[in-house]
Amino acid sequence: TCQVHFESSNWKSLSIKRLTDSRLHGSTGLRSGSQANFFPPLEDAMLPSGSFNNRMALITGGGTGLGRAMTATLSQLGAQCIIASRKLDVLQRTAEEISSQTGNKVHAVQCDVRDPQAVSQCVDQIEALTGLPDVIINNAAGNFVCPSERLSPNAWKTITDIVLNGTAFVTLELGKRLIQNQKGASFLAITTIYAESGSGFVVPSASAKAGVEALYKSLAAEWGRYGHRFNIIQPGPIRTKGAFSRLDPTGAFEKAMIDRIPTGRLGTPAEIANLAAYVSSNYASWMSGAVIRFDGGEYVSLAGEFNELRSVTPDQWKLLEAMIRKTKGS
Numbered sequence: 573t574c575q576v577h578f579e580s581s582n583w584k585s586l587s588i589k590r591l592t593d594s595r596l597h598g599s600t601g602l603r604s605g606s607q608a609n610f611f612p613p614l615e616d617a618m619l620p621s622g623s624f625n626n627r628m629a630l631i632t633g634g635g636t637g638l639g640r641a642m643t644a645t646l647s648q649l650g651a652q653c654i655i656a657s658r659k660l661d662v663l664q665r666t667a668e669e670i671s672s673q674t675g676n677k678v679h680a681v682q683c684d685v686r687d688p689q690a691v692s693q694c695v696d697q698i699e700a701l702t703g704l705p706d707v708i709i710n711n712a713a714g715n716f717v718c719p720s721e722r723l724s725p726n727a728w729k730t731i732t733d734i735v736l737n738g739t740a741f742v743t744l745e746l747g748k749r750l751i752q753n754q755k756g757a758s759f760l761a762i763t764t765i766y767a768e769s770g771s772g773f774v775v776p777s778a779s780a781k782a783g784v785e786a787l788y789k790s791l792a793a794e795w796g797r798y799g800h801r802f803n804i805i806q807p808g809p810i811r812t813k814g815a816f817s818r819l820d821p822t823g824a825f826e827k828a829m830i831d832r833i834p835t836g837r838l839g840t841p842a843e844i845a846n847l848a849a850y851v852s853s854n855y856a857s858w859m860s861g862a863v864i865r866f867d868g869g870e871y872v873s874l875a876g877e878f879n880e881l882r883s884v885t886p887d888q889w890k891l892l893e894a895m896i897r898k899t900k901g902s
């Protein structure tokens with residue numbers, strides 16, 4: 573396993589081999605704080621079986637990572653799913669694997685969400701396959717870490733096109749057709765905790781995800797009258813090949829990241845799939861305009877000015893308290 577701390581790392585010794593380690597395919601981090609024992613991840617589907625019977629769900633980026641896990645859970649709960657992204661072979665493999673496990677059909681449709689014409693054709697295909705969906709999960713994304721001064725205009729455009737424009741094209745195309753057909757739907761966008769705070773080194777992603785949040789909050793207000801709900805999940809770190817290979821390619825930052833998560837571990841794809849299923853289900857029919865942070869406490873841990881005091885020992889606290897109590901006046 574990777575033992576390298578960023579501060580002490582010798583960059584030359586960081587092996588790219590780590591990217592192919594089996595830990596990329598495991599569900600939780602190999603490293604975790606001892607408190608993680610208090611917070612074991614449950615992997616089973618949480619909702620009653622049949623919760624999505626007779627419902628159609630579109631999941632963009634459903635062939636891999638978190639989108640795949642959401643597809644598997646919705647399919648297990650009875651939904652007919654459509655997964656859409658650029659790589660048809662990946663989609664078809666995932667669709668076959670999930671269908672054969674759940675007995676419910678998963679359709680694979682090729683679509684580059686950056687291209688509004690491709691999105692429109694994709695929705696034509698969906699209408700022909702299943703009819704308009706009841707559940708839409710905008711999960712497709714692109715990202716990589718990069719100092720902002722190294723970004724080319726096309727790098728900026730590529731990320732913001734996938735994340736913000738892609739989400740808008742899918743949402744508007746489906747929204748218009750649903751409105752025309754007087755059909756209600758649940759829309760869910762997957763953003764990130766730094767959509768709220770901003771973050772250096774992922775600036776196109778942070779900007780685009782913030783835009784997605786504004787889009788979804790705005791439409792929650794505007795399109796309730798058409799029977800449409802809009803919600804947002806902000807995940808904290810969950811190991812997927814797509815994210816970790818582009819955001820921490822050497823594995824050097826993983827320990828520091830887990831150390832700052834109060835629950836002492838990464839999230840798992842199954843956990844976010846359960847949350848996404850709940851938000852998209854009729855159990856959440858009164859939920860709209862919600863922004864749900866799902867991050868093991870990482871955001872508040874990063875935000876609190878005094879949180880570093882977690883490392884102060886009980887003996888050191890005795891000393892500190894004595895010093896503070898001794899202080900008289902200002």
Ligand SMILES: CCCCCCCCC/C=C\C=C\C(=O)SCCNC(=O)CCNC(=O)[C@H](O)C(C)(C)COP(=O)(O)OP(=O)(O)OC[C@H]1O[C@@H](n2cnc3c(N)ncnc32)[C@H](O)[C@@H]1OP(=O)(O)O
Nearest residue numbers: 713714715716718724726727730764809814815819820825
């Ligand atoms: C601190 C530790 C953190 C550890 C992990 C933390 C986890 C928490 C995660 C939080 C949020 C996560 C958000 C996510 O979205 S993760 C999902 C990531 N998944 C993906 O990105 C999958 C899809 N990605 C891709 O297909 C590619 O990576 C893509 C570059 C986004 C798009 O591919 P494509 O359209 O083929 O684009 P090009 O390769 O042609 O590139 C376009 C443009 O961008 C420039 N570019 C590409 N890579 C880089 C790079 N690494 N650095 C700088 N620039 C890059 C490329 O050169 C092109 O520009 P130009 O034409 O000017 O050369």
Ligand SMILES: NC(=O)C1=CN([C@@H]2O[C@H](COP(=O)(O)OP(=O)(O)OC[C@H]3O[C@@H](n4cnc5c(N)ncnc54)[C@H](OP(=O)(O)O)[C@@H]3O)[C@@H](O)[C@H]2O)C=CC1
Nearest residue numbers: 633636637638657658659684685712713809810812814815
């Ligand atoms: N894993 C994590 O820790 C976190 C993830 N997230 C978010 O979760 C979501 C899923 O990420 P994750 O599963 O980790 O990563 P993945 O890389 O596995 O998922 C991204 C998906 O987006 C699809 N995609 C990328 N570009 C396009 C495009 N132009 N058109 C259509 N589909 C596209 C990819 O498929 P294809 O290549 O076939 O197009 C892929 O299936 C993203 O929104 C991400 O921002 C947020 C916070 C943390």
